[in-house]
Amino acid sequence: MTDPAFLRTSKIVIIGLGLMGGSLAQAIQPYCQKIYGIDTDPEAIEDAIKSGIFEAVSCEPMPWFSTVDLIVLAAPVKVIVDLIEQIPEWHPGKAMVIDLGSTKESIVAAMEAMPERFDPLGGHPMCGKEISSFKSSDASLFEGHPFILTPLKRTSQKMLQFAEEIIDCIGANTIYLDPVTHDRWVSATSHVPHIIANSLAAVTPSEAASLIGPGFRSSARLAATSTKILLDILQTNRLNILTQITAFEHHLCVIKNLLESEEYSELAETLDQGKRQYHSLLRQ
Amino acid sequence: MTDPAFLRTSKIVIIGLGLMGGSLAQAIQPYCQKIYGIDTDPEAIEDAIKSGIFEAVSCEPMPWFSTVDLIVLAAPVKVIVDLIEQIPEWHPGKAMVIDLGSTKESIVAAMEAMPERFDPLGGHPMCGKEISSFKSSDASLFEGHPFILTPLKRTSQKMLQFAEEIIDCIGANTIYLDPVTHDRWVSATSHVPHIIANSLAAVTPSEAASLIGPGFRSSARLAATSTKILLDILQTNRLNILTQITAFEHHLCVIKNLLESEEYSELAETLDQGKRQYHSLLRQ
Numbered sequence: 421m422t423d424p425a426f427l428r429t430s431k432i433v434i435i436g437l438g439l440m441g442g443s444l445a446q447a448i449q450p451y452c453q454k455i456y457g458i459d460t461d462p463e464a465i466e467d468a469i470k471s472g473i474f475e476a477v478s479c480e481p482m483p484w485f486s487t488v489d490l491i492v493l494a495a496p497v498k499v500i501v502d503l504i505e506q507i508p509e510w511h512p513g514k515a516m517v518i519d520l521g522s523t524k525e526s527i528v529a530a531m532e533a534m535p536e537r538f539d540p541l542g543g544h545p546m547c548g549k550e551i552s553s554f555k556s557s558d559a560s561l562f563e564g565h566p567f568i569l570t571p572l573k574r575t576s577q578k579m580l581q582f583a584e585e586i587i588d589c590i591g592a593n594t595i596y597l598d599p600v601t602h603d604r605w606v607s608a609t610s611h612v613p614h615i616i617a618n619s620l621a622a623v624t625p626s627e628a629a630s631l632i633g634p635g636f637r638s639s640a641r642l643a644a645t646s647t648k649i650l651l652d653i654l655q656t657n658r659l660n661i662l663t664q665i666t667a668f669e670h671h672l673c674v675i676k677n678l679l680e681s682e683e684y685s686e687l688a689e690t691l692d693q694g695k696r697q698y699h700s701l702l703r704q
Numbered sequence: 705m706t707d708p709a710f711l712r713t714s715k716i717v718i719i720g721l722g723l724m725g726g727s728l729a730q731a732i733q734p735y736c737q738k739i740y741g742i743d744t745d746p747e748a749i750e751d752a753i754k755s756g757i758f759e760a761v762s763c764e765p766m767p768w769f770s771t772v773d774l775i776v777l778a779a780p781v782k783v784i785v786d787l788i789e790q791i792p793e794w795h796p797g798k799a800m801v802i803d804l805g806s807t808k809e810s811i812v813a814a815m816e817a818m819p820e821r822f823d824p825l826g827g828h829p830m831c832g833k834e835i836s837s838f839k840s841s842d843a844s845l846f847e848g849h850p851f852i853l854t855p856l857k858r859t860s861q862k863m864l865q866f867a868e869e870i871i872d873c874i875g876a877n878t879i880y881l882d883p884v885t886h887d888r889w890v891s892a893t894s895h896v897p898h899i900i901a902n903s904l905a906a907v908t909p910s911e912a913a914s915l916i917g918p919g920f921r922s923s924a925r926l927a928a929t930s931t932k933i934l935l936d937i938l939q940t941n942r943l944n945i946l947t948q949i950t951a952f953e954h955h956l957c958v959i960k961n962l963l964e965s966e967e968y969s970e971l972a973e974t975l976d977q978g979k980r981q982y983h984s985l986l987r988q
Contacts (some may be wrong), residue, residue: 546917565917595914605912613923615959616900618975621982623951628889629985630879633830633849636985638925639897643982647975654963654971665960667907669953675899676949679938687938691902691931698905698927701913701920 424589426582427451430489435503437464437477439549440520441494442557447590449473456484459554467554481510490582493519497527497652504530507538516579518543518586522610522649523656524570524599531572539579542570542599545592546610550644563591568606570599607660611653612668615661617642618650708873710866711735714773719787721748721761723833724804725778726841731874733757740768743838751838765794774866777803781811781936788814791822800863802827802870806894806933807940808854808883815856823863826854826883829876830894834928847875852890854883891944895937896952899945901926902934 430453434441437459445468449455457468457477468477476484491507493500500521507517517540521527524542531540547565549556567587571580587594597605621643624636654661671694678687714737718725721743729752733739741752741761752761760768775791777784784805791801801824805811808826815824831849833840851871855864871878881889905927908920938945955978962971 546915546919548917548919566915568915602915605909605915608908608912609915609920610917613904613920615956616904617923618978618982619952619956619959620897620900621985622974622978623948623955624892624981624985625889626981626984628892631830631850631852631886631889631893632985633832633894635830635832635926636893636897638922639901640982640985641922642919643978645979647972647979650975651968651972655966655968658963658966662960662964664907665956665963668903669956669960671907672899672903672949672953675903676946676953679942679949680946682939682942684935684939688931688935690906691934694902694906694927695929695931697908697910698902698924700910701905701908701916701924 424451424585426585432490433488434492436494437468437554439552439557442554443561446559464554485510490516496649497521497523497656500527501530508535522653524602526656528599539576541575541579544568552646565592566595567592568595568597570602603657604660607657607664611661612664614642708735710869716774717772718776720778721752721838723836723841726838727845730843748838769794774800780933781805781807781940784811785814792819806937808886810940812883823860825859825863828852836930849876850879851876852879852881887941888944891941891948895945896948898926
């Protein structure tokens with residue numbers, strides 16, 4: 421790791437102390453000058469205080485808020501959009517702002533509207549667990565996973581360098597994308613998989629539970645995702661997700677029809693195509 | 705573990721030295737009197753010989769075949785059905801027969817037609833990996849997972865006790881079911897998840913590959929399953945799978961329509977229902 425010069429000299433506040441905010445705090449705290457935390461959930465506050473890694477933790481911005489150099493927004497997407505609107509009231513001076521939200525168009529649009537003294541940058545670490553709480557946070561959560569940055573025209577070189585330093589520090593891999601492309605691609609690689617896992621769980625009969633093996637566990641794992649987090653994603657990436665669900669439905673229907681009509685050599689070819697695409701996607 | 709009395713005094717042949725057959729061989733070999741292996745794939749034969757755990761390995765039944773007490777069928781489902789028809793030619797005496805196939809109705813029907821000197825039992829260990837080869841086999845593959853037994857009326861107590869001894873020995877959990885119920889339930893917990901994973905991979909655009917995180921990896925993992933193995937499953941459990949795909953399609957369509965019409969409170973309730981069912985299934 422290169423010298424974390426920005427972290428060493430910066431005061432940082434993380435708003436939202438769930439899995440993502442908590443894990444980021446744990447991963448960067450050893451290199452930070454000071455790190456503060458904000459969450460509205462009393463349990464998250466208590467767990468964050470107990471962790472001993474924060475300078476202060478509170479349920480709302482306190483006087484120290486106006487002294488921070490970097491504001492990290494680690495909440496559900498629509499909460500992040502609301503926070504972006506409130507931050508100027510809480511911080512009278514210059515500050516950098518980055519978020520960890522799962523969709524980027526609405527967040528970056530809100531960032532565009534921030535007063536000039538702010539230096540905002542969209543961010544999205546592509547990782548997670550099904551359980552979203554400070555207790556389940558883990559400093560190694562980001563290691564080896566993509567961390568997408570969606571810069572605005574106004575985003576400074578300094579902010580980009582700071583973000584890259586953080587990503588380097590937590591062991592993730594930086595990918596630059598525009599928000600539109602990000603939201604389209606991530607609908608395929610993340611949002612629709614969540615909906616599929618949820619639907620799979622919903623239609624699996626309770627009496628079949630004893631026949632659950634590692635395959636089902638893996639396929640349905642994302643069904644445990646927080647509904648609040650998922651709903652914000654669906655609302656802010658609605659059209660891309662609808663398009664991708666439709667593509668999935670069509671393909672599933674092709675397989676179903678081939679099975680129904682017992683066209684097994686075509687079915688084998690279609691299944692092989694899915695298998696090849698799986699290997700090709702994972703190789704890249 | 706109780707004393708593996710049957711294993712200690714039995715000669716066993718495993719036909720099919722892929723992931724399942726290879727893993728079973730590795731897990732039980734330390735307790736067996738003698739274990740033989742058969743596979744038509746030269747690479748599997750070579751790897752099995754190298755492993756040093758078999759008394760003999762060949763591409764077809766050799767004179768020792770007629771001396772074995774237990775025949776384990778660890779091939780794709782339709783190959784198992786063919787093997788069941790051939791075994792009487794290869795083994796002139798009494799023998800117990802168990803299979804490890806993923807569907808049970810067609811296999812148990814074939815077993816019913818075996819000459820009286822055979823003592824057959826349907827079996828299905830609910831585990832696996834995406835890679836099916838002797839090289840990827842693993843003695844701990846079965847640990848903690850369900851192992852379904854579907855006895856025939858003609859199955860002896862001795863065969864059941866032997867099977868339970870093997871299941872105990874490999875650390876799996878015995879579940880008794882009839883073949884019809886097995887095939888219906890397993891279409892929901894295993895076969896449809898395979899098709900869904902395959903479809904998900906098929907419709908994920910290559911240019912989105914850089915945005916693949918652990919969620920997609922988990923959701924699409926089963927897409928790597930061997931097409932030959934999967935196709936045999938689909939053919940021998942066709943109607944259950946079609947019914948279950950239809951249920952899944954309907955539920956996915958409900959979610960899609962709620963998102964399309966922006967009925968977010970109903971959408972949240974539907975997603976919550978899937979999440980609750982996921983937790984309920986995994987708790988059991």
